[in-house]
Amino acid sequence: MTSHVPVQTGERAIDPPARTAPTVVAAPPGLLRALLDAAPEAVLLCTAAEHTILLVNAAARELVPGLDAGASALATPLGGLARAVAEGQDAFTDEYDGRQLHGRRRPLDDHHYAWYLRDRTEEVTRTAAMDAERARTAFLAEAGRRLSASLHQRRCLRTTVDLAVAQMADAAVVVLPASRRQSEWMRLVTGGAVEEGSLRESMLAEVPGLVEALGGFPPVPSRWLDASQVPGWLLPADFGPVGALLVTPLPGNAEPAGALVLARRGEHAGFTPDDELLARIFAARAGAAISAAALYRDQVDTAAVLQADLLPPDLPQPDGVELIGSYQAARDGLRIGGDFYDVFGPTAQNDDTVVVLGDVCGTGPEAAVLTGKVRQTLRALRLVEAGPVQMLEVLNQALLQSGRRHRFVTLVVGAVGRTDHGRVRLTLASGGHPPPLVLRADGTVEEVPTSGTLIGVVSQTVVQPATVELAPGELCLLYSDGLTEARGGPSGTEHYGEHRLRDALSSCQSMPGAAAVERVRQLVSDWVHGGMRDDIAMLAVRAPARTPLSLRGGGAPIGSPFAIDARRADRRQRARP
Amino acid sequence: MTVFTTTGPRSLDDPDFADHFLGLVGDGDEYGAVEAVTELLDDGVPPQRIMVDLIGRTQGRVGELWAANEWSIAREHAATAISERALAAVAARIHVRPTRGRVTIACVDGEWHALPVRILAEMLRLDGWRVDFLGASVPGPHLVTHLHQTGPDAVALSCMIPTRLPRAHAAVTACRSAGVPVIAGGRGFGPGGRYAQKLGADAWAGTAQDAVERLARDWPPPIDDPYATAYLGDDEYTYLVRERATLVGTALRRLSAAYPDVARYDQRQRDATAEDIGHIVDFLAAARYVGEPAIFGDFVDWTRAVLQARGVPPPALAVGLRLIREQLTDLPQALRLLDDGLNRLR
Numbered sequence: 001m002t003s004h005v006p007v008q009t010g011e012r013a014i015d016p017p018a019r020t021a022p023t024v025v026a027a028p029p030g031l032l033r034a035l036l037d038a039a040p041e042a043v044l045l046c047t048a049a050e051h052t053i054l055l056v057n058a059a060a061r062e063l064v065p066g067l068d069a070g071a072s073a074l075a076t077p078l079g080g081l082a083r084a085v086a087e088g089q090d091a092f093t094d095e096y097d098g099r100q101l102h103g104r105r106r107p108l109d110d111h112h113y114a115w116y117l118r119d120r121t122e123e124v125t126r127t128a129a130m131d132a133e134r135a136r137t138a139f140l141a142e143a144g145r146r147l148s149a150s151l152h153q154r155r156c157l158r159t160t161v162d163l164a165v166a167q168m169a170d171a172a173v174v175v176l177p178a179s180r181r182q183s184e185w186m187r188l189v190t191g192g193a194v195e196e197g198s199l200r201e202s203m204l205a206e207v208p209g210l211v212e213a214l215g216g217f218p219p220v221p222s223r224w225l226d227a228s229q230v231p232g233w234l235l236p237a238d239f240g241p242v243g244a245l246l247v248t249p250l251p252g253n254a255e256p257a258g259a260l261v262l263a264r265r266g267e268h269a270g271f272t273p274d275d276e277l278l279a280r281i282f283a284a285r286a287g288a289a290i291s292a293a294a295l296y297r298d299q300v301d302t303a304a305v306l307q308a309d310l311l312p313p314d315l316p317q318p319d320g321v322e323l324i325g326s327y328q329a330a331r332d333g334l335r336i337g338g339d340f341y342d343v344f345g346p347t348a349q350n351d352d353t354v355v356v357l358g359d360v361c362g363t364g365p366e367a368a369v370l371t372g373k374v375r376q377t378l379r380a381l382r383l384v385e386a387g388p389v390q391m392l393e394v395l396n397q398a399l400l401q402s403g404r405r406h407r408f409v410t411l412v413v414g415a416v417g418r419t420d421h422g423r424v425r426l427t428l429a430s431g432g433h434p435p436p437l438v439l440r441a442d443g444t445v446e447e448v449p450t451s452g453t454l455i456g457v458v459s460q461t462v463v464q465p466a467t468v469e470l471a472p473g474e475l476c477l478l479y480s481d482g483l484t485e486a487r488g489g490p491s492g493t494e495h496y497g498e499h500r501l502r503d504a505l506s507s508c509q510s511m512p513g514a515a516a517v518e519r520v521r522q523l524v525s526d527w528v529h530g531g532m533r534d535d536i537a538m539l540a541v542r543a544p545a546r547t548p549l550s551l552r553g554g555g556a557p558i559g560s561p562f563a564i565d566a567r568r569a570d571r572r573q574r575a576r577p
Numbered sequence: 578m579t580v581f582t583t584t585g586p587r588s589l590d591d592p593d594f595a596d597h598f599l600g601l602v603g604d605g606d607e608y609g610a611v612e613a614v615t616e617l618l619d620d621g622v623p624p625q626r627i628m629v630d631l632i633g634r635t636q637g638r639v640g641e642l643w644a645a646n647e648w649s650i651a652r653e654h655a656a657t658a659i660s661e662r663a664l665a666a667v668a669a670r671i672h673v674r675p676t677r678g679r680v681t682i683a684c685v686d687g688e689w690h691a692l693p694v695r696i697l698a699e700m701l702r703l704d705g706w707r708v709d710f711l712g713a714s715v716p717g718p719h720l721v722t723h724l725h726q727t728g729p730d731a732v733a734l735s736c737m738i739p740t741r742l743p744r745a746h747a748a749v750t751a752c753r754s755a756g757v758p759v760i761a762g763g764r765g766f767g768p769g770g771r772y773a774q775k776l777g778a779d780a781w782a783g784t785a786q787d788a789v790e791r792l793a794r795d796w797p798p799p800i801d802d803p804y805a806t807a808y809l810g811d812d813e814y815t816y817l818v819r820e821r822a823t824l825v826g827t828a829l830r831r832l833s834a835a836y837p838d839v840a841r842y843d844q845r846q847r848d849a850t851a852e853d854i855g856h857i858v859d860f861l862a863a864a865r866y867v868g869e870p871a872i873f874g875d876f877v878d879w880t881r882a883v884l885q886a887r888g889v890p891p892p893a894l895a896v897g898l899r900l901i902r903e904q905l906t907d908l909p910q911a912l913r914l915l916d917d918g919l920n921r922l923r
Contacts, residue, residue: 145802146756149754149755149756150724150725150728150755150756150757151725151755152724152725152726152727152728153728154728155728155756155757159756296725300726489848489851490822490825490826490829490851490852490854490855491822491826492821492822493822499844500844500848503845507650507651508651508654509651510605510651510655511605511651511654511655511658512605512607512655512658512659514658514661515654515655515657515658516654518654518658518689518713519654521714522689522713522714525687525689525714526687526852529687545605
């Protein structure tokens with residue numbers, strides 16, 4: 001630093017005289033030769049006309065031993081140089097004796113030019129290693145993203161073989177640990193489609209290294225695995241001879257989640273130590289995803305078994321009565337909650353069908369478990385021929401005696417039977433539940449006058465039952481308060497309310513039962529603007545509208561419920577005597 | 578008084594047949610409708626044709642009749658229910674062993690038009706897919722739970738009304754992040770499915786046949802980064818959604834002040850008016866969310882036609898648009914949409 005300023009100053013001082021009076025001193029040729037030999041860069045001096053090499057410095061001789069002065073540049077041991085000279089190129093890159101060489105040509109005067117050669121081996125190796133590392137990192141990041149996406153095991157397996165074939169091999173097979181002496185597998189070959197199947201546990205030993213990998217032993221290096229020992233069933237028949245095989249364990253939850261078998265085609269194929277390391281890191285991620293998916297599947301299966309009795313039942317369709325249920329759980333992923341309904345068909349002693357709809361305090365799994373108990377108790381009571389009122393009384397005692405406090409339930413129980421002329425009779429009893437609504441044929445909506453105390457709170461229940469009759473086409477709706485208490489509307493906070501429910505029901509006049517229930521659901525959903533906060537259960541009992549006479553081929557006029565509409569809308573083609 | 582006999586037109590190519598069938602579903606004649614499709618099947622008509630050319634087309638006419646105020650909403654719902662029964666009768670006769678993958682079909686949250694996707698479900702079953710039909714208005718979390726549990730190869734997502742697009746977008750992104758590609762369908766995704774692409778859907782199909790054909794070739798497509806399209810909308814969208822209650826409430830108050838008749842509305846009429854004004858805000862928000870002015874323009878045109886069929890003149894809708902317009906000051910894009918809407922009503 002300190003010497004910098006004086007030099008600049010000095011240059012400025014001596015510059016003008018140097019230009020006006022240049023001093024040329026000719027160096028002796030031997031000295032120039034020594035100068036060139038001492039330079040670290042390889043230099044060749046050639047004639048422009050004949051391309052004869054006049055001079056080869058020491059660095060050039062060391063880099064390419066066969067270069068000699070007097071020979072032609074067109075016939076050097078360095079093929080890239082000869083080609084560049086022949087084609088008149090000013091640069092070339094070539095590999096010589098394992099070194100990456102780069103040459104540049106510089107004209108010197110009209111009759112001579114020089115080649116300057118550089119050894120770029122290290123640079124090229126470093127770049128290649130960096131590119132490979134970058135590709136591996138990108139691959140592992142992509143693998144991590146895609147493997148973590150799904151909790152479904154088949155999808156995880158699929159993603160595993162997809163990724164493996166895209167990056168590491170010509171074929172990939174994932175083999176899962178044997179269960180009941182069978183091992184499931186999934187396979188993908190470049191350009192093919194995913195295949196899957198299962199095989200006998202005893203066959204696993206036929207694949208070199210597979211039993212060890214599934215047994216949780218350390219991975220066997222690829223070079224120790226004899227690719228020619230691969231059994232025919234592992235890969236498709238048209239895959240051809242396997243050149244290299246790599247079997248990597250997929251680590252799981254304290255025991256292997258499976259094994260990843262990679263195969264490369266061709267005689268000279270192989271897996272380098274870097275390949276093996278990458279496969280091991282990839283397998284760790286794939287194994288984690290596959291075992292997490294297995295864990296999720298086990299829990300879902302368990303939950304499904306436990307939930308089975310808590311889900312709304314498939315409704316029977318007794319003769320002459322239409323039953324429609326609808327259930328929407330607040331926690332959508334779970335599909336169970338504190339609202340419930342059930343239907344018990346006729347018994348040997350009793351022709352009536354019993355319908356129940358209720359609501360236990362709370363939501364989610366705890367509430368759902370209680371609904372299961374309530375439903376089971378009612379089912380048993382039904383068999384001892386209890387009427388709706390008795391069922392509520394006994395249920396009340398049962399809940400009180402279960403010893404747990406603050407577990408109460410509100411519900412409506414109804415006995416449904418047919419009377420004459422297609423009419424349906426319902427005897428309903430409410431235990432602290434909103435009274436059911438009846439939609440009459442003329443579109444009016446009535447409340448069923450039944451009332452009663454909450455079930456499971458006080459020892460003495462007071463229940464006021466009521467009986468209603470439905471004419472054909474009329475409908476009785478049992479519902480939970482999640483319906484009327486749904487918050488929404490213009491302000492977003494207003495309850496849907498019984499008034500709106502009655503209006504909604506009234507607009508369902510003459511609809512088939514399923515359409516009516518769906519419409520009420522839709523109107524409430526529109527009201528809350530999506531995002532239900534509470535469970536909603538509905539159970540509709542309907543006396544079916546009379547079968548149209550046209551079906552019997554009678555040809556008598558039918559009273560279409562939409563007769564006025566129909567006449568107005570379809571005057572064109574419709575009148576057929 | 579109309580009368581039907583069992584000997585209606587028998588062939589699907591008979592122009593009277595469509596009217597005959599429309600009459601059956603319109604009268605809630607489940608047995609007649611089921612009998613009609615059963616006879617067609619017996620005559621060897623391919624079930625695909627019955628589902629698409631008869632049931633699907635009839636449903637389209639039902640919608641038109643409602644829009645033209647020729648059919649009541651109750652009759653529309655009843656007809657749809659009968660169409661579903663007829664479809665179920667066709668489906669009950671189909672037995673195809675699944676040879677392809679598995680597909681999940683759902684209507685987006687808040688979307689209740691289930692018949693078109695029900696037809697799609699049966700068409701895909703016929704084509705050898707294993708189909709899980711989740712039905713109308715499927716909340717996003719429910720859909721995603723289902724995907725993790727069943728691991729399908731595709732989700733077919735239906736949206737008929739553009740106001741559901743933000744929720745459709747959330748569902749599309751969630752499905753794709755769970756590694757399942759999405760094929761979108763339904764009018765809500767715009768002409769030619771233009772909006773579907775913005776929402777990141779992997780494919781779009783205009784009809785059930787198109788969807789069947791699209792899923793039959795090079796499916797699944799590779800899924801790129803699902804979060805590349807995860808964020809849409811702007812500050813105007815956010816404002817419109819967050820202030821919806823205030824905008825609608827204020828509009829209703831001013832409406833009552835300006836029109837004494839409105840002040841005397843009963844609850845049902847008030848709810849209906851609030852819903853209409855809410856629609857204006859919802860469609861504005863949807864247009865801002867997707868960045869497509871056509872969503873709002875189409876809404877104005879469609880609403881005008883529906884209102885006109887019910888004897889309501891265009892100025893009534895213009896009043897609604899102005900009531901929202903005068904509350905929005907710093908929202909230049911939304912104002913432009915409202916001005917364009919008002920121009921359409923001139």
